[in-house]
Amino acid sequence: MTNLIPIISQKEIHDRVTDIAHRISSDYKNKDFVLIGILKGSFIFLSDLTRAITIDHEIDLVGTSSYSGTETTGIIEFTKKVDLQLEGRHIILVEDIVDTGRTLAALINYFRSLNPASIKICTLINKNERRELTVAVDYACFTIEKGFIVGYGLDYNEKYRNLPAIFDLQF
Numbered sequence: 001m002t003n004l005i006p007i008i009s010q011k012e013i014h015d016r017v018t019d020i021a022h023r024i025s026s027d028y029k030n031k032d033f034v035l036i037g038i039l040k041g042s043f044i045f046l047s048d049l050t051r052a053i054t055i056d057h058e059i060d061l062v063g064t065s066s067y068s069g070t071e072t073t074g075i076i077e078f079t080k081k082v083d084l085q086l087e088g089r090h091i092i093l094v095e096d097i098v099d100t101g102r103t104l105a106a107l108i109n110y111f112r113s114l115n116p117a118s119i120k121i122c123t124l125i126n127k128n129e130r131r132e133l134t135v136a137v138d139y140a141c142f143t144i145e146k147g148f149i150v151g152y153g154l155d156y157n158e159k160y161r162n163l164p165a166i167f168d169l170q171f
């Protein structure tokens with residue numbers, strides 16, 4: 001038996017995503033920058049974030065996968081690489097959640113090798129309880145201590161991504 005406990009409403013998500021989009025719009029004024037969504041989990045956050053940013057930017061997507069159930073396998077598989085040329089450009093990696101930090105640590109290594117002008121991290125949820133690797137998060141909509149989170153793009157074994165709000169999945 002699992003239970004879905006509501007923790008963040010659609011209105012709270014909308015308000016925070018709008019705030020972060022405005023901060024990015026101000027920080028990147030007159031800069032050439034690319035939002036890079038990390039699939040699959042970021043697809044809903046990315047689509048709301050990009051539409052709330054008020055200045056020109058481009059979008060690319062990278063895919064990684066490492067979770068089985070609620071645990072990381074520790075192996076970050078790349079399921080899709082980027083298409084755009086990123087050398088000399090400012091990039092913002094857009095995540096749904098930073099948990100152990102392993103996915104972002106692997107991605108930062110990959111993106112550094114492409115010689116961008118800068119790399120920043122934007123996440124919907126920054127979750128501290130299981131952090132193993134230090135990741136400098138530049139923009140976080142929500143910081144939470146613990147739980148396994150689903151909805152608004154986040155899944156448990158590929159389910160619940162379609163839920164419009166954010167829930168703690170309890171077992």
Ligand SMILES: O=P(O)(O)OC[C@H]1O[C@H](OP(=O)(O)OP(=O)(O)O)[C@H](O)[C@@H]1O
Binds near residue numbers: 072096099103104155
């Ligand atoms: O900080 P970590 O412990 O590495 O966890 C965070 C990563 O795990 C999830 O991806 P997942 O591998 O489940 O792929 P998905 O986005 O397709 O669900 C999530 O979307 C993040 O990318």
Ligand code: HPA
Binds near residue numbers: 149
């Ligand atoms: O709490 C989580 N929920 C969904 N996917 C995840 N991937 C890492 N942590 C999580």
Ligand SMILES: [Mg+2]
Binds near residue numbers: 067154155156158
């Ligand atoms: Mg997942």
